[in-house]
Amino acid sequence: MVASYSDRIDRIVRFLNEQVQSSHSLRDLASVAEISPYHFHRVYRAVTGETPSGTLRRLRIARAVAMLRDSTKTITEIAFDVGYETSQAFSKAFRQMTGHSATEARNDRSKLDALIEQLSGAPKPLGQSELEVRLVSVEPFKVIASRHIGRPEGLFAAFGALFEWGEKAGLLNDYRGIYGIPVDDPRDEQAARFDCCFDFGPDAKPGKEYRKETLGGGLYAVTRLTGPYDGLEDKYDEFYGSWLASSHYALRDSRIYNHYVVDPESVPPEQWVTDIYLPVAKLPLHS
Numbered sequence: 001m002v003a004s005y006s007d008r009i010d011r012i013v014r015f016l017n018e019q020v021q022s023s024h025s026l027r028d029l030a031s032v033a034e035i036s037p038y039h040f041h042r043v044y045r046a047v048t049g050e051t052p053s054g055t056l057r058r059l060r061i062a063r064a065v066a067m068l069r070d071s072t073k074t075i076t077e078i079a080f081d082v083g084y085e086t087s088q089a090f091s092k093a094f095r096q097m098t099g100h101s102a103t104e105a106r107n108d109r110s111k112l113d114a115l116i117e118q119l120s121g122a123p124k125p126l127g128q129s130e131l132e133v134r135l136v137s138v139e140p141f142k143v144i145a146s147r148h149i150g151r152p153e154g155l156f157a158a159f160g161a162l163f164e165w166g167e168k169a170g171l172l173n174d175y176r177g178i179y180g181i182p183v184d185d186p187r188d189e190q191a192a193r194f195d196c197c198f199d200f201g202p203d204a205k206p207g208k209e210y211r212k213e214t215l216g217g218g219l220y221a222v223t224r225l226t227g228p229y230d231g232l233e234d235k236y237d238e239f240y241g242s243w244l245a246s247s248h249y250a251l252r253d254s255r256i257y258n259h260y261v262v263d264p265e266s267v268p269p270e271q272w273v274t275d276i277y278l279p280v281a282k283l284p285l286h287s
Contacts, residue, residue, distance in 0.1 A: 005244060008033040009047040013055060020060045021083040026052065036253040039240065041185055043251070046241030051188045055121075056083075061097045062119035064090070068105055069112040075102045129242035131223045131235075138216035138277065143179055143197035144171075144206050145213040152186050152194070152229070156264075159196045165209065166200050174201030178260040179215060187233060197257075215257050220277040221249060228269040232258070232276070239278055247280075254279035 003011075012033050016024075029052055030040035044052055060082040067078045079090030094102045098115055105111050144166065148158040159178070166172060181195035197213060206212045221243075225235050236256070244251070261273040 003034070005035070005043050006047055008035055009044055012044065012052065013048070013059075016052070016056050017059050020056065020063050021081070023056070023083070024052075036251055038253065038255050039251045041188070042236055042240045042256075043244070045185060045188070046237045046239075046244075050121075051185075053188075057093060057097065058119055058121055060084070061094055062116065062121075064094065064102070065098075065105065065112055065115045065119065068102060069109065069116070075106075078102075127242050129238055129246060131238055131243050133221050133223045133239075133243060133247075135280075136220055136222055138218065138220050140214050140217035141199060142202050142204070143199050143213050143215055144204055144210050145181070145195045145197045146210050148194045148196055149191050151190070151192070155180075155194060155196065158194075162196050162198055162210065165207075166198055166204075169204075169207065171200035171204050174204065175199070176201060178263070180258040180260065181213075181215075181255050182232070182236070182258065183255075185233065185236075215255075216277075218252060218254065219280055219282075221247070221280045222278070223276050225272075225274045225276065226270075227272060229264075229272065229274065232274065235276060239276060244278075248283050249280040250283050252279040252281050 012029055015029075015032055026041055027037050029044075030037040033040060033044075035043055041051065048055060050058070063082045064078050067073060067081065068075075071078070073081070075090070076087040079087045082090070084090035084093065091102060094100075094105075097119070098105060100111065100115075105115060144162065146158055146162045148155055166175070176199040179197040179199065181197065183193035183195060186192040186194075195213065197215070204212075221239070223235065223239055223243075225231055256279065257277050259275040259277065261275055262271065264272050
């Protein structure tokens with residue numbers, strides 16, 4: 001039987017708890033979870049409500065709180081034992097996570113007990129999905145892509161620069177659509193990667209500044225957001241969380257992408273329309 005995505009994420013939480021002293025790349029964690037690196041970070045956040053690095057910080061501080069209560073080790077020794085390279089880094093993380101210094105916490109047994117309960121952090125059960133989802137088969141198609149690295153506020157300028165390039169290159173006569181690939185979660189990464197894409201037809205050449213990418217190819221689950229783009233992350237969470245858990249579909253090793261159905265410069269934000277394409281495959285009946 002194929003393990004559910006919740007079970008796979010539980011596997012990662014146990015893995016991190018067993019190795020709080022170590023750091024692991026997202027690709028390594030995705031391999032342990034047996035989830036495509038294209039999707040692992042979003043599945044993880046949808047199921048747990050936090051990032052893998054956030055879980056590791058929480059587990060390290062939880063381990064430190066237990067050691068403050070149950071051992072006579074110094075705070076510096078505890079810092080090293082739970083994976084921090086310096087006591088200063090540990091002290092900063094401890095205060096950010098608990099609101100107290102390690103010394104203050106150690107001197108108050110009831111505070112330590114409360115912190116251990118607070119930091120146990122069991123994920124909340126996934127609710128029932130209310131997404132309207134359709135399943136479509138998409139033929140592969142080519143787009144010209146520009147990599148944006150930074151906050152989402154810079155995306156309009158990045159899309160604008162790519163469109164202006166296409167206009168100067170004489171590609172607008174074969175213009176077919178606006179697309180985007182959310183590589184990272186901007187809630188987790190200050191320098192989040194995002195690929196701005198235009199379909200200028202299959203024969204468009206990217207030149208030196210940009211690159212050609214292929215989107216589509218295979219089965220996709222599609223849901224729609226009507227309204228401002230800042231609602232996309234909540235849609236992704238529900239798509240990767242409660243919808244996927246109850247769908248009898250599995251993620252394919254391909255990228256999620258957005259189709260911006262309406263030109264955002266032509267209508268107000270409340271009328272923007274975005275279709276989110278999630279690559280899936282039907283699970284066997286016995287799974």
